[in-house]
Amino acid sequence: MIDFELIIPEGWVHVPTMPGLSRLRERTIEAIVRHALPDTLPRDKAGPWRRMLRRELTDATDEAERQGARAVVLPVQELHGMRLPGTMLLSVLEDGEETQNPRSVLDSILADAGPDGMALELGGCPAARIRQIVESGPIKRKAPAVRISYFVAAPGAPGVWAVLTFTVLSDGDVDAAPVQAIVLLFDAVVATLRWADDVDVPTEDELLAQVPQ
Structure with missing residues (x-):
């Protein structure tokens, strides 16, 4: 098949949204959440933020799948203290x-x-x-x-x-x-x-x- 590739900067992620890759999508989202809010943080303080980030990523990728997109690319690391x-x-x-x-x-x-x-x-x-x-x-x-x-x-x-x-x-x-x-x-x-x-x-x-x- 013909496809295209991009060079993704460090700190950005590529989340697949094609049908048949739901397990990979869920695993990728969980990896992003753990990276942004590691398990070393207090559960009572980090828990609500983890749930919010997980929901935002899930909603974004679900919408991408509905639109027929193959993937979502987004920055997950802050740049100069700002989330892009x-x-x-x-x-x-x-x-x-x-x-x-x-x-x-x-x-x-x-x-x-x-x-x-x-x-x-x-x-x-x-x-x-x-x-x-x-x-x-x-x-x-x-x-x-x-x-x-x-x-x-x-x-x-x-x-x-x-x-x-x-x-x-x-x-x-x-x-x-x-x-x-x-x-x-x-x-x-x-x-x-x-x-x-x-x-x-x-x-x-x-x-x-x-x-x-």
Whole structure:
């Protein structure tokens, strides 16, 4: 199968959300919770925080699965004392339009986006970057967020697309310097995208063996 890879920074995690990988997802979430709130912390104080973090991660990955995403990528370590408020969904879509020119599809996407769209190349393939401001209601927050979506054509496989969407939360000002810095950080991760053909997908048991107990 054709798939894409990203270079994930240290302190970030890749949580699979594909059907059939529920055990791996649960194990990964538990590893994140233990890393963030180790067992050495007092149970009465750390317990509520563990439950909240576990619920947030479970809700995020459940929603990603409902949207057909293959994985969620998110930072779990603080940077300069701040937890980075963002998550990214990774998907591979097949639209069935094998005869359609990918650049024509991207041109249509960019036309709809207007000034919030940008044409570029990723991994040597044509792509589009779309910026959107998401109001607080749909994301159940008190403040809006910045959402960036990338559409990347697969090489030699018309109709196959990588779709990467990341959302960065704000305190109210989506143009604030900290928000823009986090957007740039996610952009840098997306810039590492590389397509790979004939990917040998490991089994869930093989992947579980790589996750700390």
